[in-house]
Amino acid sequence: MRRFECGDGVSDKFWEVEQDGSDVHVRHGKVGTVGQTHTISHADDAKAAAAIDRLRRKRSSMGYVEIAAGMPTPAPVPIAAPPVEPGADADLPETLIRPRWAGATCKALPxxxxxxxxxxxVVHWSELQRKNVSQRQHVSNIIPGRQGKGEALSSLRSAMKTHAADAMLAAWRACINAGAHAGDATRLIADLPVPLNAHVWNAVAHMEVNHPGYAIARLGLDGLPGLIAMVTRHLAQNLSYAQYFGxxxxxxxxxxxxxxxxxxxxxxxxxxxxxxxxxxxxxxxxxxxxxxxxxxxxxxxxxxxxxxxxxxxxxxxxxxxxxxxxxxxxxxxxxxxxxxxDLYPADIGTLPAFWTPRSWRRPLLSANGKALPDGALDTLGTMLSFPCGEGEYAGLAQVRAACTPDSLADFAWDLFRAWFDHGAPASDNWAYLALGLLGNDDCARRLAPLLTAWPGKNPCACAASGLDILAMIGSEVALMLLNGIAMERKFKDVQNRARDKIAAIADERGLIPVELHDYMAPRLDLDAQGEMLLDFGPRQFRVGFDARCKPYVRNHAGVRLFRLPKPKSTDDAELARAAVMRFKLLKKDVRNLAAQQVQRLEMAMCTSYRWNPAVFRTALVGHPLLRYLVPRLVWGVYLLRCGGNYRGALTACFRVAPDGTFIDTRNEPFELPQGELFRIGIVHEMELEANDGAGLGQLFPDHELPQPFIQIGRETQGTDYAFANECLLPGRETPIAASRLVALFNRGWLQAGAGDGGLVREFTKRIDVKHLAIMHISPGLSPGNIRNCPPQKPDIVEVARADAWGGVGESVMFPQLAPVVFSELHWDVEQLRV
Incomplete structure (x- = not known):
């Protein structure tokens, strides 16, 4: 039987189907159970096969992926369309007619x-630039150790007083092993007598160090070997320190x-x-x-x-x-x-055995709708097979300009499917990367579910490469799907890679990751009113959304329908078919986007994140889908005396009306204040007086606006830190079921990387822009198999300083946290005690 699976690692389901003549046998249920079986009889074999195809498409739309040979497979190639007339040479771009490598002597450099x-x-800097380097803050990526840090730092300082280089190097390594941050020791090294300071610094600079700018500025060219080691080992992190050194x-x-x-x-x-x-x-x-x-x-x-x-x-x-x-x-x-x-490889091999493009959907020319001829297909395949070490081959830009984007994407998916069916050979990985060069939103939608299923079935590089492909496609939908994988809790390695991609995209746009979310929500072809027109020809329907962002359909008279009507014989068949497909894709994209945005907004409230008023108007209130979410929340105006995008003093509360205007708690018009220091945020329960909270909470049922998450009436824990022992929260004495920890994922916690034995023993959570919470558990979880793990004991929770990109610094005491942040963290831990 053909088997399909769908799930999140906690509630996995399967669906199996098999044809026996005119009978269709179906079995379904939870993974690990026998499930339920039933048989459907049809008039003949052909109708049974057609029924299986309909059922398979329906299950695929629900997120099920086929399992074959222990690994989910890509969606099959659709039934080929009628042959399209091939284009003549005069219709084709030059690179497909006369490729530079055909019959030419290789021009590769010797x-x-x-x-x-x-x-x-040389070093070129002014005194001001040198001072800036000296004062630059830098946080290493060491996870703070819980034991031995003080002793290691004390030993290091003692060794420095002796001016013995070997003793200093040994003490420094002991600090690194203990997880101690030696930012002050970096300064002490740079201040040692000459040339001892340069000797020690150049020996230790490649290790994890805090605040290296002081040593770099102090030593100048004498510390160049250490700087070279830093840049070589951690390129992105330390590149900026090299800008003054030739x-x-x-x-x-x-x-x-x-x-x-x-x-x-x-x-x-x-x-x-x-x-x-x-x-x-x-x-x-x-x-x-x-x-x-x-x-x-x-x-x-x-x-x-x-x-x-x-x-x-x-x-x-x-x-x-x-x-x-x-x-x-x-x-x-x-x-x-x-x-x-002319920048093609010196050695151009033959195309692989799975290269059978004559049976695939062909790229179509934009000018006349004709298809690429056989010879042009082989030339295109050769260009796609070129290594991408220096970027894509220039001829591909000519092909994209000459052919329709959708037909190129269909061709790329067929190529990918043929490569996968051939065993996904790593030597021909170019057939996979072609999705990134030629793919579109539809390719991204098909690929994304596979990336979160592959690692658990058959660990391979396909999932990691797939994240690159989504980033290469780069559309709003592709980035939304990439962000969904970054939020996926099932496979930590894939999640971390996805988060790295998101961080790289944010950096490319001059943003930090949390700011990128304001620009990642696709508009889904909705108009300014948050609606979509579905055109059947003689009939038109409009798509709107309810308060929970679920789409519905209205006819020409404005009557809300239970579902989108089926096309009639009097409708335009092509328009109706396109409209039906458009509505199906919209429902899937909205489901993904709404879930991501609700979680994002709740985390923004819990971390006291604030929006610039202009960004709030355009990215939230003005977004065609998010405009249905923002009226369901109470918003606040905050004064941030030092600027930034976190915390601030609450000065006023307001709501957003369904038409996008602002109203206060008395339903009076409200104007956002002007000024560089004002920000907009989601008000937390702890920031409201009891009467205000009760009054505001009543506004939602009065206006039939359900809260997307609990805001008004949210449980709070107060600010009594007496129970906290420095950086530790007391854990639960009795172990709890491993499945109980799943609730943490919905609260923003993430699995840390697997350690000894492949077990996860730490969870982390970004609690605000400056801090990361770390929960230690024992004996540890097996990633992707939480259901079968033994009971776990949450030992301690500690908080460490962290930069916006996830670098972890020294531990902090709980009273240093904002009350809202502390309350949310305390609540997370308390839920494990219930």
């Missing part, structure tokens, strides 16, 4: 054995940053360094760029091409002449003069 050229390092050893990691880091800010930092120190860059990269193939060569060539395009071609040739070898100057000139279409 591989030369060269050594990097020496060039004295050194050939920095060129390779900076080129890697320019070629691989996704954020605009990081790419800009790498590009600025290359342009600021072009001679050091060329001296440090020429050998790799003209050497043997590999990532280092690709990164170096990409950086040197950028320098040449920016006006430094003469510098490239000047450095090449220093080798005093004609072959080097010829190779460098060839690198400078290469055209984008």
């Amino acid at each position: 591989a030369l054995a060269l050594d990097p050229l020496a060039l004295a390092p 050194a050939t050893e920095l060129a390779p990691p900076v080129a890697r940053a320019y070629a691989t880091l996704k954020g605009k800010a990081l790419q800009a930092s790498a590009r600025n360094w290359l342009l600021a120190f072009p001679e050091h860059a060329v001296c440090g990269l020429a050998a790799a760029a003209l050497g043997i193939g590999g990532d280092a060569r690709n990164h170096a060539r990409q950086a040197l091409r950028m320098l040449a395009a920016a006006g430094h071609a003469d510098m490239l040739m000047k450095v090449a002449l220093r080798y005093d070898r004609p072959a080097v100057t010829r190779a460098m000139r060839a690198l400078i003069d290469e055209e984008p279409l």
